[in-house]
Amino acid sequence: MAKISKECAMKIKLDKVASYSILLVAVFFSMFPIFWTISTSIKARVDTFTLPPKFFNFTPTWKNYQLLFELDGFWRIYANTIFITLATTALCLIIGSLAAYSLARTEKFRGRSALEILMIIVRALPGIVIILPLYNLSTYFGLYDRAWALILIYTGFNIPFAIWLMTNFFDQVPTEIEDAARVDGASNMQLFTKVLIPLVTPGLVATGVFVALLSWNEFLIPVIMAGESSKTMPILVSSFISNRTLDWGPMAAAATVALLPIIIFTIAIQKWLVVGLSGGAVKE
Amino acid sequence: MRSTKRTPKSSAKPTTSFTAPTWILLSFTILLPLLYGVYLSFLNVNLSSFAPTKFIGLDNYRLALSAPETYSTFITTIQLMVIGLVIQIPLGIFLAVTLHQNLKGSRFFRSVLIVPMLLTPVAVGLIFRFMFDTDIGIINWALSLIGSDGYNWLGARTSALIAIVIVDSWQSVPFVMLLVVAALATIPTSIYEAALVDGANKFQVFFRITLPLIVPTLLVLTMIKIMDFLKLFDTLFILTRGGPGNDTTTLGLWTYKTGFVFLEMSRAAALGVIILFITMPVYFLWRKSAKSVR
Numbered sequence: 001m002a003k004i005s006k007e008c009a010m011k012i013k014l015d016k017v018a019s020y021s022i023l024l025v026a027v028f029f030s031m032f033p034i035f036w037t038i039s040t041s042i043k044a045r046v047d048t049f050t051l052p053p054k055f056f057n058f059t060p061t062w063k064n065y066q067l068l069f070e071l072d073g074f075w076r077i078y079a080n081t082i083f084i085t086l087a088t089t090a091l092c093l094i095i096g097s098l099a100a101y102s103l104a105r106t107e108k109f110r111g112r113s114a115l116e117i118l119m120i121i122v123r124a125l126p127g128i129v130i131i132l133p134l135y136n137l138s139t140y141f142g143l144y145d146r147a148w149a150l151i152l153i154y155t156g157f158n159i160p161f162a163i164w165l166m167t168n169f170f171d172q173v174p175t176e177i178e179d180a181a182r183v184d185g186a187s188n189m190q191l192f193t194k195v196l197i198p199l200v201t202p203g204l205v206a207t208g209v210f211v212a213l214l215s216w217n218e219f220l221i222p223v224i225m226a227g228e229s230s231k232t233m234p235i236l237v238s239s240f241i242s243n244r245t246l247d248w249g250p251m252a253a254a255a256t257v258a259l260l261p262i263i264i265f266t267i268a269i270q271k272w273l274v275v276g277l278s279g280g281a282v283k284e
Numbered sequence: 285m286r287s288t289k290r291t292p293k294s295s296a297k298p299t300t301s302f303t304a305p306t307w308i309l310l311s312f313t314i315l316l317p318l319l320y321g322v323y324l325s326f327l328n329v330n331l332s333s334f335a336p337t338k339f340i341g342l343d344n345y346r347l348a349l350s351a352p353e354t355y356s357t358f359i360t361t362i363q364l365m366v367i368g369l370v371i372q373i374p375l376g377i378f379l380a381v382t383l384h385q386n387l388k389g390s391r392f393f394r395s396v397l398i399v400p401m402l403l404t405p406v407a408v409g410l411i412f413r414f415m416f417d418t419d420i421g422i423i424n425w426a427l428s429l430i431g432s433d434g435y436n437w438l439g440a441r442t443s444a445l446i447a448i449v450i451v452d453s454w455q456s457v458p459f460v461m462l463l464v465v466a467a468l469a470t471i472p473t474s475i476y477e478a479a480l481v482d483g484a485n486k487f488q489v490f491f492r493i494t495l496p497l498i499v500p501t502l503l504v505l506t507m508i509k510i511m512d513f514l515k516l517f518d519t520l521f522i523l524t525r526g527g528p529g530n531d532t533t534t535l536g537l538w539t540y541k542t543g544f545v546f547l548e549m550s551r552a553a554a555l556g557v558i559i560l561f562i563t564m565p566v567y568f569l570w571r572k573s574a575k576s577v578r
Contacts, residue, residue, distance in 0.1 A: 015385075022382050023393045030400050033454070036422060037411045053422055099306040102299055109299035111307065118310055120567045121318075121560075124511040126536035129556035130314055132543045133321035136329070136553075156313025159306060188302070217404040219518040224544065234406040234518075241410060241522055248414050255407035262402050270395055273402075 034259070040252035041065070048248050064253035073231070078257075081216065081232040084147060088154040088215040089208050095155070096162040097204060101192055103163065104170035105178075119160035127157065127220045135224050145227035153221050158211050165210065169203025170196065206272045213262065233258045318560075324553035331547035344554035353530055354555070357538040358562075360445070364534065365513035367449045368456070369506060375453070376460025376505075377498075381490065383461070384468045394465065401458040409522025412451045413438070416523075438524050441531040448532060451519050456512070460505055467501035468494070507570050514563060535559055 040048055042060040068074060102109065103116075122130075134153065135144070143149035173196060181195050197204070219234040226232060237258050240251040266273060328340045348354055379397065383390050400408070415422050416437040424434030437447045471494065479489050517536055520526065526533030526541065533541065539559065543552030 016387065019382050019385055019387055022379070023387075023390075023397075026379055027393065027396050030397055030454070030458070033408070033411050033415065034399070034403075036415065037407075040414065049420055051420065051425055053420075053425055095305040095309060098302040102302040106299050109303075111300055111303065115303060115306070115310075116571070117567065118314060120570055122310075122314055124514065124563050124566045124570065126515045126539070126559060126563075127517065128536050128539045128543075129321065129559050130317045132539065132549070132552050132556060133324055134313070134317040135543075136324060136549055137317060137320050152309065153313050156309050159309065163306065192302075213402055217406070217518075219404075219406050219521070223521075234404055237404065237410060238406045238522060241413065248420075251410055252414070255404075255410050258404045258407045262404070263399065266395075266399060266402055273398075 034263075037252050037255050037259070040248055041256045043249060045247070045249055064249040065257075067250045068253045068257065071236075073228075074236070077231050077233060077236050080147060080230060084151055084154065084230075084232060085212050085215040087151045088158065089212045091151065091155040092159050092162040092211045093204055093208050096159045096207070097166055097197070097200075098192070099159075100163045100166035100170055101196060103167045105175070119163065122157060122160045130157075131220060131224050138225065144225060145230050147230045150222060150225060150230055150232075153225060154215050154218060157218075157221065158214050161214070162207050162211050165207045166200070166203060169200045169207075172203075173199050202272070205269075209265075209269055209272050213265075216262065321553045321556050324550055325557050327550045329549040329553075331549055340550075344551045345558070348551055348554045348558060353533070353538055354535075354558075357530065357533045357535045360532060361514065361516075361534040361536070364445060364449060364452075364516065365510060367445065368452055368513055369509055371449060372453050372456050372460050372509065373502065373505065376457050377464050377502075379457065379461040380464035380468060381494070383465055394462075398458045398462055401455050401462075403455070405455065405518035406522055408451065408455060409519040412447070412454070412519075413523055416447050439528060441528070444524050444528070444532045448516075448520055448523055451523060452513075452516065455519075456509065460509075463501055463505055464498060467498040471497050507566070511563075511566060511570070514559075514566070535562075 039055070041064050042062070043054070043058050044061050044063065047054050047058040099115070103112070106112075131153075138144040138149070143153075177195060177199070178191055181191055186194070217234060218232070219238065222230070222232045222235050223238070226235060237251075237254045240247070240254055325344050326339055326341060327337055328335060328343075329337055383394055383397075387393075416424075418424060418434065418436045418439070421434075421437070423437070427434045435443045437443045475493055476489065479493055484492070515536065516534060517540070520532065520534065520537055521540075524532045526537045530538070535555070536559070539552050539555040542548050542555060
């Protein structure tokens with residue numbers, strides 16, 4: 001009996017060691033590219049081109065960042081990306097929460113299935129299929145290279161996901177609360193703003209975080225619809241690939257500058273993130 | 285007892301009026317472009333020619349459907365999708381099951397492991413392009429340590445496809461993992477206890493109990509991943525831009541090239557309509573699989 005339990009304990013210990021080894025290997029593979037980017041961004045040009053690669057034995061330099069920050073329009077592009085991201089997030093939440101409320105609370109209404117199909121199309125269809133005609137239309141409407149147009153297009157592309165996510169959160173609110181307020185004569189709008197919004201705030205935050213991430217990372221829309229004046233960070237980062245100088249240092253600096261807000265953001269709002277990323281499936 | 289009688293006005297549930305702003309937005313940003321795309325596909329718009337715009341019927345479709353690239357890029361899309369799914373889903377499940385054992389620090393591991401999925405795909409593409417570099421890339425250096433000559437990763441079709449899948453997996457496996465972790469959390473532990481009492485080993489438990497129970501989640505995941513592979517653009521654009529030649533060009537990227545490299549807008553629009561039809565089954569399957577989870 002005692003022997004068996006000893007064997008068992010042994011086995012459990014081995015299992016634990018195996019599990020931790022697997023997780024550590026996974027952590028290594030997920031973190032290494034990030035470490036490598038940051039380390040390349042603070043290396044002098046000679047240190048990037050040596051083999052064997054220098055992991056820690058180099059003198060750090062800020063030169064790549066200086067080069068990046070001195071780029072024409074860098075700060076404007078950075079600020080522009082933040083502005084577009086925030087505006088898109090706000091629009092998605094305001095417009096999307098209204099739609100999510102109806103989808104969650106009303107089983108059948110006119111245009112419901114049409115809306116659902118449209119949302120799936122946006123989710124499943126390669127963006128280029130929509131952006132290409134939009135680009136051609138833009139000449140008529142003066143949409144090309146306008147920040148406000150980008151915001152509307154970003155919102156259009158991201159709102160189906162935001163609605164879907166928020167519908168899950170509205171679904172979780174028990175209807176009894178609304179029924180009581182209704183008896184007191186509250187209108188739908190009052191119900192929505194005074195009763196439901198406070199209740200689903202965590203869900204809205206999770207959705208907002210997710211939409212903000214998608215907008216910050218968006219590439220296809222601005223690569224086609226943004227010119228010089230409304231350029232965003234992903235476009236700036238991608239421009240390092242087209243010039244064939246193979247200057248990896250500034251490129252790594254640009255990548256770091258694009259990734260850093262996300263990494264900081266991630267650590268700060270960990271809890272909301274998991275809820276949002278898993279589509280409301282994980283509840284904290 | 286409280287009366288459940290309501291006045292007609294306040295009992296009206298939120299409906300069409302609440303979705304109106306969304307409808308207006310989607311009409312201009314999605315519906316109108318889609319319809320205009322269909323219209324455009326019947327014209328002869330080419331941004332590099334001064335020929336007057338005219339209606340040419342189904343010519344663009346005929347050209348698109350007779351071009352070998354339409355088929356080869358479709359096949360590339362499917363290949364990427366299949367290789368990607370075969371790698372990402374099992375790996376994601378494996379990590380999720382490992383995480384799910386309630387080890388000390390599993391929350392920390394989860395937090396760290398999901399970071400890649402949040403990062404800007406364009407920046408990720410650049411990082412990996414640097415790491416896949418033939419001469420100074422760290423991947424070839426690591427391979428040289430184990431005696432391999434290394435590859436010109438992005439210079440040949442097969443290795444480039446593998447590289448693309450590796451980069452996509454780096455961002456997608458955490459997503460699969462996260463959703464599977466969520467699914468695993470819903471399985472009552474009593475089921476496992478019963479199985480252990482009956483003397484089932486780890487593999488039996490996984491294949492007989494865990495796997496069947498997370499099938500609905502896996503279906504949804506597969507659907508999401510299929511859609512993502514159809515949409516794959518950013519990392520592909522940065523890593524290979526569809527090259528060498530058109531060897532790693534997907535149908536979506538081919539549409540982009542037709543429109544914005546060759547400036548054949550109408551033909552690209554026709555390709556767009558074709559893609560719309562190809563993805564049609566996905567819409568129905570998605571509605572079905574999403575319902576099965578709820």
